Amino acid sequence: MANQEEKPVAVAIAGLGLLGASLGMALRGKPFRRIGWARRETVRRWAEICDVCDVCFETPEEAFAVADVTILTLPIPQIIQFLGRYATAWRPGSVVSDAGSVKSGILSAAAPLAARGVYFVGGHPMAGTEKSGPESAFPELYENADVFLCPARGVPAEAVELVASVWRAAGGGRLSRIDALRHDDLVAHTSHVLHIIASALSLSILDASDEETTLERFRGCATGFRDTSRIASSSPLMWRQIIENNRPAVLRALRDFECCCNRLRDLIADGDFDAFEREFARGKLLRDSWIEYKRQEENDERTGD
């Protein structure tokens, strides 16, 4: 965190896929020196030529050695691996962060950094598309995105603020500090469980026992199926990695869902359709309230409230 007043903050971006390259683009013209690293040489060259980064280094060590703040925009297993493998590459007093979708395992992997005087602040910008790779990157990806920050124990406020300033400069919306376990439980419910349900729907509806039924199902599915199952088209590898690193919380979220689903099923089996209609009305009220909440939130952002 040295030299913040004299020269631009050096931000290392490790991994130049959708998240990393979009971050580099979003920081164009902002008071940051963007130091990139990507595994492939062609990507590093592209990033320099196309002003995604100010400079790219061949090895992570070279990038980390000059960084005031590092953002690891890598798949979760690589984030965990890098925190171990490159622990000695970061300068004492520098700040390390990431953009992974789960936080507890990553914070555990970052624990050894503290002893070396390196500050870890887990990060999770709620942004992404169903695509991946540098070719999918665009500078507006983080605009108005909620960003969660999970600082490791004992990290000073200025280190958290440095990471926050990166996301603010990149266009991020509301920044929230949250405990890592609480974060993982939250995203298990609001996001991870949905991918399991969407996949189970795709499998149970489209994979019928015989060809005639399969064709009928393909014909019979319409807009309801299209929307309910949309995220089943996401990357199986990426979602395997996310869910693999958030097992207890995902299983809890799945249990909560099963509980509600079983209750509806029992009401159907018992023929108690008055209670069934009441539950459906409660589900509708909750979702309609959420739509209204998001609409209000967008309005507030536009008017600066």
Place this chain on the structure above:
Amino acid sequence: MANQEEKPVAVAIAGLGLLGASLGMALRGKPFRRIGWARRETVRRWAEICDVCDVCFETPEEAFAVADVTILTLPIPQIIQFLGRYATAWRPGSVVSDAGSVKSGILSAAAPLAARGVYFVGGHPMAGTEKSGPESAFPELYENADVFLCPARGVPAEAVELVASVWRAAGGGRLSRIDALRHDDLVAHTSHVLHIIASALSLSILDASDEETTLERFRGCATGFRDTSRIASSSPLMWRQIIENNRPAVLRALRDFECCCNRLRDLIADGDFDAFEREFARGKLLRDSWIEYKRQEENDERTGD
């Protein structure tokens, strides 16, 4: 089915909500005399003034007495009620159909018509929006919609063709004859079960145990939740009626879903993430194939293949 060559076919439309009023609008200028009936006098008057129907009658009996073909565009419980209550109102040789989302119960209720020489052909145009009422009607509702036809046993081909001609004139796309039980099992899988899942997701995610968690969940839900839960905002009463009239098939579809969902859960609990990723990849492949199938189908419709 008399007088088809001399004068336009008289089609009675019983119920002028979204489905009935849209049907009247879609048949404008087509070789049908549109005879409307609605419970409310204001709706009957509106239908006449706005050319939704050529004439409206005060009672169902009056409309049915002059109809060559009747389409019951009413909620399922009323369709069943009308088939019993007005069985003697239809002329022998005339054809009765409906637009309800389930077919087995309706065909059972229509059984007594056969003894009176009235032909019943169950119908289900796959069209609708999340809205309802005459004020939501529009003439393009049925354009390219798949229409299922479930004739009662012994109904002559000309009776089926008469109903088909109504939907064809209204803009309907592919017409398929299907057994009622098979139809109900199909829509339980491709549509009804999705409403239960969407409602269970809305309930399990947004209805948290305390206020702080609820607020976090409202904030944390994004586009994944928006799409997966969209149909949870549909009419609780309408979906209660549909599911109440399709219990065994809906319970079967729910069992199929639970089976796939439980398998994914067990793989997570067992930590077998290679198999989990393979299942996710299979779900993605199925959904991507479905998207491609629908795209191809739309292309074929445009080019007239």
